[in-house]
Amino acid sequence: MADQQAPPAGPDLSQGISLSEFAGATLLGHVGDEDVLLVRSGSEIFAIDAHCSHYHGPLAEGLVDGESIRCPWHHACFDLRTGEAARAPALNSIAVWKIEHEGNRIFVRQKREQPKPRVKGSVDAPARIVIVGGGAAGFAAAEMLRRQDYRGSIVMLSTEAAGPVDRPNLSKDYLAGTAQEDWLPLRSDDFYAETSIDLRLNTEVTSIDTKARNVVLASGEAVPYDRLLLATGAEPVRLPISGADQPHVHVLRSLDDCRTIIASANGARRALVIGASFIGLEVAASLRARDIEVHVVGLEQRPMERVLGPEMGDFVRALHEEHGVVFHLGDTVTAIDGKRATLKSGSVLEADVVVVGVGVRPRLALAEKAGLAIDRGVTVNAYLETSIPGIYAAGDIARWPDPHSGEPIRVEHWVVAERQGQTAARNMLGQREVFDAVPFFWSQHYDVPINYVGHAEKWDAIAVDGDIAAKDCLLQYKSGGRVLAVASIYRDVASLEAELAMERARR
Numbered sequence: 001m002a003d004q005q006a007p008p009a010g011p012d013l014s015q016g017i018s019l020s021e022f023a024g025a026t027l028l029g030h031v032g033d034e035d036v037l038l039v040r041s042g043s044e045i046f047a048i049d050a051h052c053s054h055y056h057g058p059l060a061e062g063l064v065d066g067e068s069i070r071c072p073w074h075h076a077c078f079d080l081r082t083g084e085a086a087r088a089p090a091l092n093s094i095a096v097w098k099i100e101h102e103g104n105r106i107f108v109r110q111k112r113e114q115p116k117p118r119v120k121g122s123v124d125a126p127a128r129i130v131i132v133g134g135g136a137a138g139f140a141a142a143e144m145l146r147r148q149d150y151r152g153s154i155v156m157l158s159t160e161a162a163g164p165v166d167r168p169n170l171s172k173d174y175l176a177g178t179a180q181e182d183w184l185p186l187r188s189d190d191f192y193a194e195t196s197i198d199l200r201l202n203t204e205v206t207s208i209d210t211k212a213r214n215v216v217l218a219s220g221e222a223v224p225y226d227r228l229l230l231a232t233g234a235e236p237v238r239l240p241i242s243g244a245d246q247p248h249v250h251v252l253r254s255l256d257d258c259r260t261i262i263a264s265a266n267g268a269r270r271a272l273v274i275g276a277s278f279i280g281l282e283v284a285a286s287l288r289a290r291d292i293e294v295h296v297v298g299l300e301q302r303p304m305e306r307v308l309g310p311e312m313g314d315f316v317r318a319l320h321e322e323h324g325v326v327f328h329l330g331d332t333v334t335a336i337d338g339k340r341a342t343l344k345s346g347s348v349l350e351a352d353v354v355v356v357g358v359g360v361r362p363r364l365a366l367a368e369k370a371g372l373a374i375d376r377g378v379t380v381n382a383y384l385e386t387s388i389p390g391i392y393a394a395g396d397i398a399r400w401p402d403p404h405s406g407e408p409i410r411v412e413h414w415v416v417a418e419r420q421g422q423t424a425a426r427n428m429l430g431q432r433e434v435f436d437a438v439p440f441f442w443s444q445h446y447d448v449p450i451n452y453v454g455h456a457e458k459w460d461a462i463a464v465d466g467d468i469a470a471k472d473c474l475l476q477y478k479s480g481g482r483v484l485a486v487a488s489i490y491r492d493v494a495s496l497e498a499e500l501a502m503e504r505a506r507r
């Protein structure tokens with residue numbers, strides 16, 4: 001999270017500036033001790049809060065597109081006129097300020113009353129919407145339904161003990177001990193009561209009766225729906241090896257999992273992370289922040305090579321080694337006996353705490369049992385509707401026709417899950433919105449963020465611009481000369497521009 005103590009930047013906008021002082025697309029100033037950003041869009045000038053409502057990213061370093069501005073950090077997007085968080089990961093609007101013109105000077109003195117979000121209107125609003133899942137997609141859907149002024153009933157069912165939380169934080173700042181637990185909830189408990197969202201925790205849905213249109217809970221209770229959203233996410237893969245069921249061997253998905261790992265890490269001297277991909281390495285970085293010796297065992301020769309390619313893989317390995325992580329690559333753990341883990345190579349590693357991060361499987365059981373079309377995920381159409389009308393799917397379980405790659409794809413990205421939840425919400429209200437967002441994810445290792453836009457399962461060339469080792473680079477993953485995806489480190493505007501270019505290519 002960003003430091004909010006910095007002194008206000010730029011000119012005091014309450015004293016006014018002359019139009020000639022505002023030459024570019026944006027100008028950062030302040031009113032009192034609040035940072036305010038002037039943004040030019042065509043012939044109009046807007047004034048908005050200068051920071052993203054997601055992680056406080058600097059909007060002054062973002063990208064203006066028509067009447068919207070995108071955050072450089074995690075690609076949230078805000079409506080300049082209303083301040084609405086038009087695209088996840090931001091969910092809260094930002095303030096818009098009133099601009100007063102006096103001669104050739106403009107003044108900003110006060111916030112405007114928060115304008116209402118743009119509501120498209122319900123064409124055919126159902127009386128009862130049930131959401132299975134209290135994660136990224138489920139929460140974003142519920143929040144969007146209320147934002148769209150939906151007045152009907154919303155029941156959100158989740159097996160988790162905690163309400164929707166900022167899951168990406170669980171392998172990063174929270175696990176590292178640098179984020180407080182009260183930063184994690186996506187909304188306070190009051191929100192659900194105030195917005196009449198019937199959030200039921202520790203509640204498992206065991207089946208769907210698609211004829212009677214209800215979901216059946218483990219308690220036997222049937223909850224009726226007119227529209228249903230499945231957002232059951234993914235389950236960490238557990239290792240089928242002896243000793244994997246011991247109390248110091250963990251997976252990480254929920255807040256409960258994370259609390260258990262933290263308790264196990266307290267007082268631990270050495271940790272073993274099994275899996276050298278995103279979650280495993282973020283966990284490694286966070287445990288290093290707790291000053292625990294960390295060993296990472298991974299089957300691959302280079303961490304993250306399958307997604308990011310060899311050059312970035314080498315960089316990620318070197319970065320973690322600089323921070324003291326010891327890799328055992330091209331190897332795997334065959335058994336864990338108490339604190340002793342035996343590797344396939346024959347080595348033995350001792351560890352007080354073990355975290356297994358070897359991938360996830362989409363939770364498809366409910367959808368399969370209900371007879372929905374499945375293809376390595378729940379098959380949905382461009383509107384995120386499954387093969388049974390009235391039932392939608394979003395997030396890690398959904399395989400959707402991605403207009404950018406031209407193929408049905410399924411990804412495990414926070415922002416995609418949220419944006420799909422938002423689109424599914426609008427479509428459950430009868431709007432016909434195609435889900436066409438360009439996939440985006442980020443990953444954080446120590447002070448190095450890696451941003452990725454697009455989707456490339458395979459490529460025939462990687463064009464590297466800049467210097468990966470210097471943490472200043474943009475990599476384009478290409479097939480037949482076409483850019484499928486772009487990964488970057490500290491090239492935030494270029495990453496936003498690549499996203500926009502991909503959107504426009506699709507248009």
Ligand SMILES: Cc1cc2nc3c(=O)[nH]c(=O)nc-3n(C[C@H](O)[C@H](O)[C@H](O)COP(=O)(O)OP(=O)(O)OC[C@H]3O[C@@H](n4cnc5c(N)ncnc54)[C@H](O)[C@@H]3O)c2cc1C
Pocket residue numbers: 132133134135136137138157158159160167168169170171203204205206231232233234252253254279363366394395396397411412413414415417418440441442443444
């Ligand atoms: C530790 C961690 C760090 C991550 N970091 C990043 C990151 O940096 N960047 C990124 O892009 N992505 C990241 N991800 C991935 C991202 O969190 C997921 O892609 C996203 O959460 C998927 O959202 P979802 O709604 O599909 O599933 P989830 O958020 O997993 O939510 C699924 C929900 O469904 C509920 N559920 C499942 N089955 C049932 C049932 N039968 N009955 C009732 N409820 C049920 C679960 O309890 C849960 O509440 C991370 C994931 C983890 C675990």
